[in-house]
Amino acid sequence: MEYNFREIERKWQAYWATNETFKAENTSSKPKYYVLDMFPYPSGAGLHVGHPLGYIASDIFARYKRLKGFNVLHPMGYDSFGLPAEQYAIQTGQHPEITTRTNIARYREQLDKIGFSFDWEREVRTSDPAYYKWTQWIFIQLFNSWYNIETDKAEPIATLIEKFEHKTIPFSEDASKKWDDLSDKEQSDVLLNHRLAYLSDTMVNWCPQLGTVLANEEVKDGVSERGGYPVERKLMKQWSLRITAYANRLLNDLDGIDWTESIKEAQRNWIGKSEGTSLVFDVDQFEGEQIEVFTTRPDTVFGVSFLTLAPEHELVQKITSAAQRKEIEEYMLFAKNRSERERMADVKKITGAFTGAYALHPFTKQKLPIWIGDYVLAGYGTGAVMAVPGHDSRDYAFAKNFSLPILEVVAGGDLSKESYDAKEGKIINSDFLNGLEVKDAVKKAIAVIEEKGLGKGKTNFRLRDAIFGRQRYWGEPIPVYYKEGIPYVLPERELPLLLPEVDKYLPTETGEPPLARAKDWKYKDQYEYEYSTMPGWAGSSWYYLRYMDAFDSYTFADRHAIDYWQNVDLYIGGAEHATGHLLYVRFWTKFLYDLGLIPMMEPAKKLINQGMIQGMSSFVYRIGKNIFISKNRIGTALSPEELKQTGLEKNDPNVTPLHVDVNIVNNNVLDVEAFKKWRDEYKDAVFILEDGKYICGSEVEKMSKSKWNVVSPDDMVDQYGADALRLYEMFLGPLELSKPWNTNGISGVSNFMRKLWRLYHNGDAVNISNEPATKEELKTLHKTIKKIAGDIESFSFNTSVSNFMICVNELTDLKCNKRAILEPLAIIIAPYAPHIAEELWSRLGHKETITYAEFPLVNESYLVENSFNYPVSFNGKTRFFQEYDLSLTKEELEKVILTLEQTQKYLEGKAPKKIIVVHNKIINIVV
């Protein structure tokens, strides 16, 4: 009987499903292991072969851990709130929930075909009210919490109110005021300044085309990541989460987790901690007005030759002199109308204007001109900088452009050419800092600044609070209502606040979000509901917890389940979430930890980022209307027949490359008949061939429908089987690297599958011998076990596939059909190719599935002779010695052909401990 993967795979997938083989229990005497994939957004396009890459890797690991005796949690779900379903709803009027449900069904079908060992009973969907009830609940906890800097953790807001009542923390500049004297609205406003979820007027990235605000990481190069629409800055009342309170912990705790350095660096970068000091400058002629700046280089304070304010700085209007007013106003208008995108595009272009006002140097009391310039960002630090053109390249460029003085205060550079930014050298021209090294001068300067009350040592972060509202329909409603302008969160018993039905998924005529169209909200007449919904990342920030106890309706996840499963042990997903999801999920984890709801401070111990699988696009080259020329015939002379056939007078050098469906191209050879049928317009296509074939061009591009380079996993499974697909995806290369998909290579894996099958069969019959295995067979097996176990544990899944092939090749050569070999082989291959492994396992006579088998251990004794084996030539013969082999006598050693003088000296009168031999030559002897 031949290897019939279709039947085998169908059989075992059905078996696993009916027997709930991969159901994970929340209690077990076995050690636990939690393997998690980043759950997908179920898009309408379905999965392409790139999507399952990470899932296959995690599935291999999960199955391996089960065989190693672990109680494994390996769940899957859907991040099912999101923009595409809503865009589709706007276009078609179809409820996003219907779209989403259809897409999920399609995803499930595709995933099932690949034979994953997910515990589907624990499936979560972020758009399911039973799930988002708890997303809303966590939001409420955030609203009801504040960050206590003293204890360095989040606490219930009541503890803050208590401190306000006892005035241990001031809540107002007026010290005589009592907390209870404040009106409800005033109290609410004060508390909003402390709550971890708060409402404020914030500069947001507004995308008019999408009709919503976007997070910083959703904006790339000034346009929206999705759709590529322009984004503008706009002041809006918005819900935000105070992630900045966690900046330090998010930064420091990176050291304790096993994530790739690139992700950790990206997060460090994003958090952007910088240490320095604030410093105030008095404004000349304006009694009491001060400009506060932040600097990381207080050592260069004597090099300040002007100040630059952001155009939006609040003092600009006030201090601008009459003479300069016109210029300043023109510049402010220019800066305002310059979009974010334009500003980024010409970073090199230096613009600014002089206010006419002067600041006084805090030490020298010199007059320093105050300028405005859009190289200073309103959103960072204080929106004002002390310009030190001698030692900051941006200030230098500005000074050069506007002919402002450049002072040298750190020795070592040549300021006539460029600024000297390096943080090393001796301080000069700087009064009390003279002669100090930069590092010491920084400390001294801060000390003096603090002592004189001019400023304070300070840490700044680049990280901004996370804007939490979206003016969108398809998201979790924010569970807030307003009474007399004061926001209140819904009581827990009212959760979930269901996403209401609306007549249209568009903003209202008055520009309010779609939720303003809601009709069936329970207290619609009594209160005003919040109309924005939560951003896409809300549901994904805690989903790993819900898998632990997916059906709980009393709490987000049962405490016992959380205590049992703890962190994710292995998390696999794309690197594109580095500063989005992966930061937010850490933030929520820390917050829930602070409230004592979970025992861990980090969501995932180990993170692996699988690389992207790109598409290999194929091109045909069109000349004229329906004439296609083979790649290497472009520009060559045409034969008389070809001229006749095409009706051309000569070859046309103007070719139009067109994407062609990769499924009708094999090894760059176009199936011309299939091409004619592919599209009606090509049915009369004429081809100019080379060697009787049409050769296509190819290029690596992102897999997408429009490029006709999408390869679907379903097609691969149909043609080669799920096991072959699994093996091939792993075989393609290191998991973390991006690589193009190339269907050609899968035939190698497919051959391997048949060879493996044949190993257990003789013709149609199962052919297994119970004879003891030979030493050689055992060596092959144990070598393979050792390699496979090592490969899996170091996530080198690609080399495992090679190792299986080597093993099967060797056993085929040995004609090995011994149970003692083939039984363990079925187990070690099971994580990779579970269907065939199960089938072989049952054909070996086992009643239980392979999931309950034990991964075999290596018996090193079969491998010893393989370990350190060096040929040594002496007496004209070659003998093999192990590194620790001391069997040579001194006399024998002297007969060994020694090629290195250096080695010989060791020999004099000493017994050797270790000989190191390479290339039949002794190269070192340890005595």
Place this chain on the structure above:
RNA sequence: GCGGAUGUGGCGUAAUUGGCAGCCGCGCCAGACUUAGGAUCUGGUGCCUCACGGCGUGGGGGUUCGAGUCCCUUCAUCCGCACCA
């Protein structure tokens, strides 16, 4: 500009972590078989050379008996951040 990664045959890759570079697979070449196929099997395949032999892990330098692997330097490609004071 800053940070992270990657450079090995025609291609995807491997190298017990400092020990005979190129395992395994694709492709290609030759042969066998044949119900002529996009099938299967066998053998070969880094480059130069008829050969002896030489050269080879992006380039240059270094450490070492020995370097794809460690150090310095340089180039190329990809990814992330970017006027962050």
